[in-house]
Structures are given as structure tokens and as C-alpha cells.
Amino acid sequence: MGEPASSDFPAVRLHVVTGKGGTGKSTVAAALALALAWEGRRVLLCEVEGRQGIARMFDVDPLPYEERRIATGLPRGRGRGGAVHALHVDPESALLEYLAMYYRLGRAGRLLDRFGVVDFATTLAPGVRDVLLTGKVFEAAKEGGRRGGGESYDAVVLDAPPTGRIVPFLGVSDELAGLARVGPIKHQSDLMMTLFRSERTAVHLTTVLEEMPVQETADGIAELRAAGLPVGGVVVDLVRPRDLPEEHLVAARTGALDRDAVTADLVAAGLAEEADAGLADVLLAEGRDHAGRRALEDAQRALVADLGRPSYELPRLAGGVDLGALYELAALLRAQGMA
Incomplete structure (x- = not known):
């Protein structure tokens, strides 16, 4: 593969991966995590949509609400690799942890969960739900250590909700404006927005060379910029081989x-x-x-080039996506300079 290009995002600590459904954003997030862990770095790969997609891709048991090592940054025997840990974040567990951390409820918090109060709270106030989901990711990604200890990571990759929901999901302060004007939740949401809007964060968008996903990517970039959220790169996934001149x-x-x-x-x-x-x-x-x-794909590729962001291409793999395929995709992302 040759020497990798220098990273296009050397200062980024939190990589958020979004995209229209069906474009392979979860695969891209997993490959990016492996790419970032290539040179001895520790990376946390997080998912927040409850699908256990990480466990399936890495062929491990369903993930609990705790960080688990699932892979190294390199296939065995190929140099100095780091480690990829994974975390499946669910709002109920995050709320119980939050209550224990900030309000010292402990056993009382678990009692609330038995009575369904946790589910009621996160359903009644979706903004609170997103703060809880992103809050766990924020704790892992922030510099200067984590409240209550825990592992330290060089980078965090978030397999985020689809493009149409990414701005409300990351715009936690705006979502909470009518619910919490003071207090710990408001304070934490403000801290999170400081990270999400900084150069330490990049929101990457995944697309395929079709009209609707490319248009949604363009719209997503415009919405992210309007919200003051940093746009990263565009990953063109599932690219077909070009066998004919x-x-x-x-x-x-x-x-x-x-x-x-x-x-x-x-x-x-x-x-x-x-x-x-x-x-x-x-x-x-x-x-x-x-x-x-091919002509339609070339037209869409030209539109991607006009978006003004670094772009990367990943091939459609005939054998599907397993751990070996993820390493292959990770190598391609590194060679193109994404990690």
C-alpha cells in the first residue's frame, strides 16, 4: 500500500461519523477506528442507536454498558498497533450513571429504573436523552481526564445517528434550552458544545454515488455549518470497480x-x-x-468534489464486511490521509 499520507485531521480527538441510512456509516466508523489505532494509539468506538452493530462487525458478544477491547489497530504480526475498545451507550444506563455521579442516588437510581421512571424521563424529553448519549462520549473524548477515572483514549469515534438527525443530536444546548436553563445538566451540555464546536471534533459524512445520498450529504454539510459544528471529510462508500477504460x-x-x-x-x-x-x-x-x-456515478463524484471537503473512497467488497475487510478498509483510509 506504500507510505500513508499525513492525516487530514491531526488535531481531532472526536470523530463523529454520520450518513444517510444504507451508505455504510457504521462500517466506515469501524474502519476509521482501526485506522486511528494503527500506530499504537488507543481508540474508543461508540454506538448510540441500540443496534449492536459493532458486535456483529467484530464478531464479538453483544456489548454491555462498559468499555471493552475488541481489536488491535493492526492485523497480527504487522508492526506496532494500538487497540480499539468499544462502548454501546444506551440512555437508561447513562441516566442511572448520571444520577449516581451528580446526585449520588446510587441504589435509589436503580429503584427508579424498576418503576419505569428512567424510561419515562428519556421518552418525555428527547433532548435529555441525547445529552445522556453524547455525555458518555464527551467524557471519553474530553482532554484533562475523566470524571470518576476510567480509561484514557487518544481518539474517540462515534457511530452517530443519520444525517437528518445529526444537528439536533449534537446541538444538545439548543435542544435543552426549554428544559434546563440552570443546573448540572445545563452545565454539562454547555461543556459538551464547547468540545463539539471546537477543532478537536470533526463530523464526517458517508455517502454513495447516488443522487439522493449525495444531495443529503450536501444538505447535511450546510446544516452543520449553520449550527457552528465542524465538518470533517466525506467518505464515498461502496464504490464499484472500474474495469473498463x-x-x-x-x-x-x-x-x-x-x-x-x-x-x-x-x-x-x-x-x-x-x-x-x-x-x-x-x-x-x-x-x-x-x-x-458509471456516467451517473461520475456526475455524482463531481458533485462530491464540489462540496469543498476532503473526500475518500472505499470499494464495494464482494465478500461482505468482516474483521479482515475492516482492516482492508482501514488501510485505505490511512493511505488516503483520513487517519
């Missing part, structure tokens, strides 16, 4: 490929009889569809 794509798209020559090649390869042109017609139709798809 441009002139062949143009010929396929315009119907200029030589049908007789294609038939002759099929016969020479033992794939068709001399008189059988049916297979050639099928291949030419598929080639035309493929070339048309």
Missing part, C-alpha cells in the same frame, strides 16, 4: 461496440457457438447499463 464505456453507452467482434471473442473463448449471437446481445445490453451507471 473510458473509451470503452463511452462506446458501450452509445451502442458503438462491434457486435460481430464481441460474438467472435465469445466463440474464440469457447463461450458461444458461431451462429449464437444471443449471448453477445445480453452482454452488450449489460455493458450499456453498466456504462450508464
Whole structure:
């Protein structure tokens, strides 16, 4: 792969990964965590949507509400790697921890949970729910240590909600404005916004080369900037291999490929009889569809380039995503300078 490019985000401590559903944002978050841990760094990968996606990708048991080491930053035997820890954050556990930390309720907090008060509170006030979810991430990402001790990390990667919800999710002070004007929750939300709006945070957006996801990415960037939240890079995921040169794509798209020559090649390869042109017609139709798809992707790639942010491309992997694939994607992110 050669020497990696220097990181585009050397000062960033909290990497927030969002994207339209179906664009692979969880895969990108996991690969980014591995990439950041490549040179001996300790990285925490967090999820907040309750799907246990991290456990499935890394083939480990479902994650509890505690930090667990799930991988090293390098495949075994390949130099000096750091470690990736993971944390599954759920609002109920976060609220109980918050009550114990700031109000010293301890056993009383667990009693409240038995009566359903915790679920009632987080349902009644979604802004409080987001503060609780992001608060745990904030504690891990802030500089100067963590309240109550705990592991220290060089970087934190958050597998965040989709693009359409990312601004309210990170804009915890605005969401709480009508609920808590004073007190510990308000104080913590203000501290969190200081981090979220600083150069130590970057919100990365994941897309694919299709019109709707690219447009949602552009809208998300505009909304993040309007909210004063720092925009990171754009990861173009699930990129198809480019097996044909441009002139062949143009010929396929315009119907200029030589049908007789294609038939002759099929016969020479033992794939068709001399008189059988049916297979050639099928291949030419598929080639035309493929070339048309390529033209649409190239148009969307140009729009991504016009967004004014660093962009990175990850391939569609025929074998799906497992730990080996995540290491492969992590290496590509490093080579392109994202980590």
C-alpha cells in the first residue's frame, strides 16, 4: 500500500461519523477506528442507536454498558498497533450513571429504573436523552481526564445517528434550552458544545454515488455549518470497480461496440457457438447499463468534489464486511490521509 499520507485531521480527538441510512456509516466508523489505532494509539468506538452493530462487525458478544477491547489497530504480526475498545451507550444506563455521579442516588437510581421512571424521563424529553448519549462520549473524548477515572483514549469515534438527525443530536444546548436553563445538566451540555464546536471534533459524512445520498450529504454539510459544528471529510462508500477504460464505456453507452467482434471473442473463448449471437446481445445490453451507471456515478463524484471537503473512497467488497475487510478498509483510509 506504500507510505500513508499525513492525516487530514491531526488535531481531532472526536470523530463523529454520520450518513444517510444504507451508505455504510457504521462500517466506515469501524474502519476509521482501526485506522486511528494503527500506530499504537488507543481508540474508543461508540454506538448510540441500540443496534449492536459493532458486535456483529467484530464478531464479538453483544456489548454491555462498559468499555471493552475488541481489536488491535493492526492485523497480527504487522508492526506496532494500538487497540480499539468499544462502548454501546444506551440512555437508561447513562441516566442511572448520571444520577449516581451528580446526585449520588446510587441504589435509589436503580429503584427508579424498576418503576419505569428512567424510561419515562428519556421518552418525555428527547433532548435529555441525547445529552445522556453524547455525555458518555464527551467524557471519553474530553482532554484533562475523566470524571470518576476510567480509561484514557487518544481518539474517540462515534457511530452517530443519520444525517437528518445529526444537528439536533449534537446541538444538545439548543435542544435543552426549554428544559434546563440552570443546573448540572445545563452545565454539562454547555461543556459538551464547547468540545463539539471546537477543532478537536470533526463530523464526517458517508455517502454513495447516488443522487439522493449525495444531495443529503450536501444538505447535511450546510446544516452543520449553520449550527457552528465542524465538518470533517466525506467518505464515498461502496464504490464499484472500474474495469473498463473510458473509451470503452463511452462506446458501450452509445451502442458503438462491434457486435460481430464481441460474438467472435465469445466463440474464440469457447463461450458461444458461431451462429449464437444471443449471448453477445445480453452482454452488450449489460455493458450499456453498466456504462450508464458509471456516467451517473461520475456526475455524482463531481458533485462530491464540489462540496469543498476532503473526500475518500472505499470499494464495494464482494465478500461482505468482516474483521479482515475492516482492516482492508482501514488501510485505505490511512493511505488516503483520513487517519
